[in-house]
Amino acid sequence: xxxxxxxxxxxxxxNFIAVNNITFQVxxxxxFGFLGVNGAGKTTAMRMLCGLSQPTxxxxxxxxxxxxxxxxxxxxxxxxxxxKFALYEDLKVWENMRLYAGIYGVPRSExxxxxxxxxxxxxxxxxxxxxxxxxxxxxKQKLAFSVSIIHRPEIVFLDxxxxxxxxxxxxxxxxxxxxxxxxxxxxxxxxxxxxxxxxCHRVSIMVDGRIEALDTPARLKQQFSxxxxxxxxxxxxxxxxxxEQ
Amino acid sequence: xxxxxxxxxxxxxFRNRFLPRLVIALPLIALAVFPLVADMDVKNLSLSVIDxxxxxxxxxxxxxxxxxxxxxxxxxxxxxxxxxQSIEKGDADLLLEIPQQFEQSxxxxxxxxxxxxxxxxxxxxxxxxxxxxxxxxxxYNRELIANTQGSAFLPVTAxxxxxxxxxxxxxxxxxxxxxxxxAMMLVMICGFLPALNIVSEKENGTIEQVxxxxxxxxxxxxxxxxxxxxxxxxxxTLCIFTAFVFYGMFPTGSVLPLYxxxxxxxxxxxxFGLVVSNYAKNIQQAIFVMxxxxxxxxxxxxxxxxxxxxxxxxxMLGNASPLKYxxxxxxxTYLKSATFAEMQHLFYPLCALAVFFNSWAVLSYWKKSA
Numbered sequence: 009x010x011x012x013x014x015x016x017x018x019x020x021x022x023n024f025i026a027v028n029n030i031t032f033q034v035x036x037x038x039x040f041g042f043l044g045v046n047g048a049g050k051t052t053a054m055r056m057l058c059g060l061s062q063p064t065x066x067x068x069x070x071x072x073x074x075x076x077x078x079x080x081x082x083x084x085x086x087x088x089x090x091x092k093f094a095l096y097e098d099l100k101v102w103e104n105m106r107l108y109a110g111i112y113g114v115p116r117s118e119x120x121x122x123x124x125x126x127x128x129x130x131x132x133x134x135x136x137x138x139x140x141x142x143x144x145x146x147x148k149q150k151l152a153f154s155v156s157i158i159h160r161p162e163i164v165f166l167d168x169x170x171x172x173x174x175x176x177x178x179x180x181x182x183x184x185x186x187x188x189x190x191x192x193x194x195x196x197x198x199x200x201x202x203x204x205x206x207x208c209h210r211v212s213i214m215v216d217g218r219i220e221a222l223d224t225p226a227r228l229k230q231q232f233s234x235x236x237x238x239x240x241x242x243x244x245x246x247x248x249x250x251x252e253q
Numbered sequence: 254x255x256x257x258x259x260x261x262x263x264x265x266x267f268r269n270r271f272l273p274r275l276v277i278a279l280p281l282i283a284l285a286v287f288p289l290v291a292d293m294d295v296k297n298l299s300l301s302v303i304d305x306x307x308x309x310x311x312x313x314x315x316x317x318x319x320x321x322x323x324x325x326x327x328x329x330x331x332x333x334x335x336x337x338q339s340i341e342k343g344d345a346d347l348l349l350e351i352p353q354q355f356e357q358s359x360x361x362x363x364x365x366x367x368x369x370x371x372x373x374x375x376x377x378x379x380x381x382x383x384x385x386x387x388x389x390x391x392x393y394n395r396e397l398i399a400n401t402q403g404s405a406f407l408p409v410t411a412x413x414x415x416x417x418x419x420x421x422x423x424x425x426x427x428x429x430x431x432x433x434x435x436a437m438m439l440v441m442i443c444g445f446l447p448a449l450n451i452v453s454e455k456e457n458g459t460i461e462q463v464x465x466x467x468x469x470x471x472x473x474x475x476x477x478x479x480x481x482x483x484x485x486x487x488x489x490t491l492c493i494f495t496a497f498v499f500y501g502m503f504p505t506g507s508v509l510p511l512y513x514x515x516x517x518x519x520x521x522x523x524x525f526g527l528v529v530s531n532y533a534k535n536i537q538q539a540i541f542v543m544x545x546x547x548x549x550x551x552x553x554x555x556x557x558x559x560x561x562x563x564x565x566x567x568x569m570l571g572n573a574s575p576l577k578y579x580x581x582x583x584x585x586t587y588l589k590s591a592t593f594a595e596m597q598h599l600f601y602p603l604c605a606l607a608v609f610f611n612s613w614a615v616l617s618y619w620k621k622s623a
Binding site: 061080090095097098103110112155 | 256264457621622
């Protein structure tokens, strides 16, 4: 069953085409890697799927709702973690959790239990009353991830969740992602760390607004006759450079 | 949902090092100090005197002028030319020339002439100063007549105009200023803070996380509006309290209608601040746009200058300013003991503007970019 279906999705900013006619589907329970260099159009595409940006043309559904006309319904069924840390730095850890639990309609009586459960899952019990701005970046990212799935969404969109995070914290972060996927949450994740691409069930590689490749990491390596996702990526990126000349 | 958003707004407000202090300190300082500073009453004028008469009358007249409290003598000059120089140098604001044989001519011919000259670089000060001086001299003239009653040179009584000033008998400028300052404080705090609020969430990126939730536009704007509404009551109360403690000014009318108007005004003006915040791309833009509108509104709403002095087209514009109605309410409550019924005609436009700006704030808040 596809939870994300996108057909010919396009986004123009004036004369610039950020996302050019992309078509793909994401299946329920999948970890879908959305790869591409900076400026390839990953974030723009993701923002359209989350109902933060209106598509110029094309169509798509997320969790069964149309992204152009039913974006507020889409928002009830998704979680989102933006590239830039977007929780309130002047609120404490538990206050951010309480706010988003409340916004997503978690009943008031259940909120304290939800917060305790999240703190335990993150190993954050001692930081419950810490102001978010005092947390190190890796911790902030983990907190942002757990807040984005506080309401058990069908799909969670993660925009470069491990950007600027040290390798140990990145590995831990991916453990969280797997755990969420085990619980049935579909994960749509952008990254430009190719080792992370290997962790995904399927990946798409975006180059200059288009999807140039889409398959499992194993088959992509086979298709390009290379040993690692890094090489797949390099080949496609080089092709893009050639195209620009 | 609203509950959690409000909790968040209040926590952020009280956790801010600066904002709660600003909300308390600004109204206190403004209402305690500004009425002293921004005083347009014409006082302490420097007067140069050319007394060529050196008579008892000329002496008495100068004493009378000095005792009025409006003038201080900046010097006695031998001739008109040197006295005029003192004006040119800026040492004196006015000069009074008492010619030779002034007393004699008063006694013999029952008339005498004096000359007053005023520095009119500040037109209002020049005009009022010379008017005050003439009034004092006229007063002295009456005393002179009274003292010499029955004597041969009793002059013909002229028609005398004695104005009685209603509502502000001493024409004190403070009475005019304090309501304007209260309105200013509400505009500054309840207009600027909301204008900075949404746009700073845009700058911090936190608005993205909210926009991707199913929170409705209406709930979101309400969560931004209510805190400033509450703050508005605090600011207004502080202002009223300070004006009373420092200047003994308290609304002569009932306070309840005043608070009803404060509620509607703050709601409307904060709504306007939110509209600005919605359109602004960054804090800088929001600040400058607010400055532009606030300064314009202050001038076209009759805060410091009479509304009716403006050209008709400007008055039309002024009618769209919530500040115009609110300042009238403040002055009517402070000076005229106005009841709600007497101010009802100001209530409806204020309500309409509050609905207008807040609907606009909801409509101009986009969870989705084009």
